[in-house]
Amino acid sequence: MKIYLNGKFVPKEEAKVSVFDHGLLYGDGVFEGIRAYDGNVFMLKEHIDRLYDSAKSICLDIPLTKEEMIDVVLETLRVNNLKDAYIRLVVTRGEGDLGLDPRKCKEPSIICIAIPMPPLLGEEGIRAITVSVRRPPIDVLNPAVKSLNYLNSVLAKILANYANVDEALLLDKEGYVVEGTGDNIFVVKNGVLKTSPPYLSILKGITRDVVIKLAKEEGIEVREEPITLHDLYTADELFITGTAAEIVPIFEIDGRIINNKKVGEITKRLRERFKEIRTKWGIKI
């Protein structure tokens, strides 16, 4: 396995960053998780745009153009001879000192890792719980910024692990159910598809946007509206979306069974459509 690290491809064992890197010391950096399907890097441009928006939001100047960054991703896949892969693209503030002043950091570190990876949560329906860990308010640490600080999601995942379920769903401070640890939530009720709006505490998922588009193409009504616990518990169908997870139905939430533990019609249709377009929407390796 060859890793892209600051302009070079190096073996995994040699892919190392400084212990003074602010990405390690403070979670000071941004990242993307991207997938390639059969030689097509799915929604690559959109991921790169989100990476640069995250970076801009935290005042991190990425020393490559977007076109050069796209080439980094494509080259990493080529060098590793991968057509289907999960790609992790990371930009950290770089090496500084123990102080948190980012002006001490000389230049950002850029890392690209590509590995084969099946859908993260499997293809079956999953069990989930809502957890006590709240998603940070948008005026505290906006989840729209895909920063390296994922402690909030990690803590929620630990609670799911303790409860012996597959995934945790997080509420915001107001009590709306906003998103999973690394995925967005969709509720189907009476044929209408509902998902959390971007003005709440969510990462605006690229899979989320694709699913909204596909649903509209299928003639399904989509509403971006706040989701309550009651919406979850009384849903006809429930699923999460994300690059790593793809589209995964939730069969059980806080002990309530959804759709008799069967994949619902709308979920099924969207999954089929997603499988059709995932090798087409994006950039060829």
Ligand code: PMP
């Ligand atoms: N929310 C969070 C917190 C995430 O980490 C992710 C994964 N990037 C998502 C939602 C889904 O986003 P995407 O569909 O772009 O992978």
